Amino acid sequence: MRQGAICGWPGHRRRVGRQGKNNLQLAANTAETQALTGIVHDALHCNPLFVSAALPKVVCPPLFNRYVPGMDFGIHADNAIRVGATTFRTDVSGTLFLSEPEDYEGGELVIGDTYGVQAIKLPAGSLVLYPSGSLHQVEPITGGHRDVAVFWVQSMIRDVAQCCLLFQLDAGIQSLRARAPESPEVIPLVATYHNLLRMWADI
Numbered sequence: 001m002r003q004g005a006i007c008g009w010p011g012h013r014r015r016v017g018r019q020g021k022n023n024l025q026l027a028a029n030t031a032e033t034q035a036l037t038g039i040v041h042d043a044l045h046c047n048p049l050f051v052s053a054a055l056p057k058v059v060c061p062p063l064f065n066r067y068v069p070g071m072d073f074g075i076h077a078d079n080a081i082r083v084g085a086t087t088f089r090t091d092v093s094g095t096l097f098l099s100e101p102e103d104y105e106g107g108e109l110v111i112g113d114t115y116g117v118q119a120i121k122l123p124a125g126s127l128v129l130y131p132s133g134s135l136h137q138v139e140p141i142t143g144g145h146r147d148v149a150v151f152w153v154q155s156m157i158r159d160v161a162q163c164c165l166l167f168q169l170d171a172g173i174q175s176l177r178a179r180a181p182e183s184p185e186v187i188p189l190v191a192t193y194h195n196l197l198r199m200w201a202d203i
Contacts, residue, residue, distance in 0.1 A: 024068070041059060044056075052171070054153045055156045059151060060084070068141060080132070091154055092129050093151075095109055
């Protein structure tokens with residue numbers, strides 16, 4: 001693994017107090033990274049909960065990061081635009097945990113949102129999605145190592161509130177289908193979901 005450059009505009013790298021990126025990162029052009037990227041993308045697109053929550057238009061290749069003692073990522077909001085092979089707007093950020101919580105000390109992902117500040121440290125294989133404009137940080141690692149894959153999504157729904165409403169509506173539809181698959185209420189609810197999606201989608 002190599003020392004990672006700051007995410008965002010090409011060639012932009014910084015480390016200013018607690019406000020910069022300080023971790024190790026797999027090089028993007030290796031066969032190992034390409035194979036891991038394929039695994040992550042396949043898993044995401046096959047996961048109905050991820051698709052419902054993010055409504056992805058573009059999912060960028062993930063960055064595979066490792067934090068060892070003394071490393072952290074200071075408080076920040078993700079850049080609005082990522083420039084590369086594909087230039088896209090970042091609406092949703094994702095952190096996929098690759099290490100078990102007992103493998104490291106510290107290293108909580110701390111996100112500030114409308115419900116307050118949350119410190120997150122989940123089992124390997126768990127995924128956290130959050131608005132890319134949210135202030136967030138990775139607490140310093142004091143022992144072990146923390147491996148994660150991080151990525152960004154341009155959603156078909158630009159407005160966060162609209163995306164949340166569609167997610168809640170879809171969750172309600174799926175719950176109703178599971179309890180009462182023949183319920184006549186399902187059809188108009190599905191129609192409402194798709195009409196809202198048609199109204200709000202940016203594709």
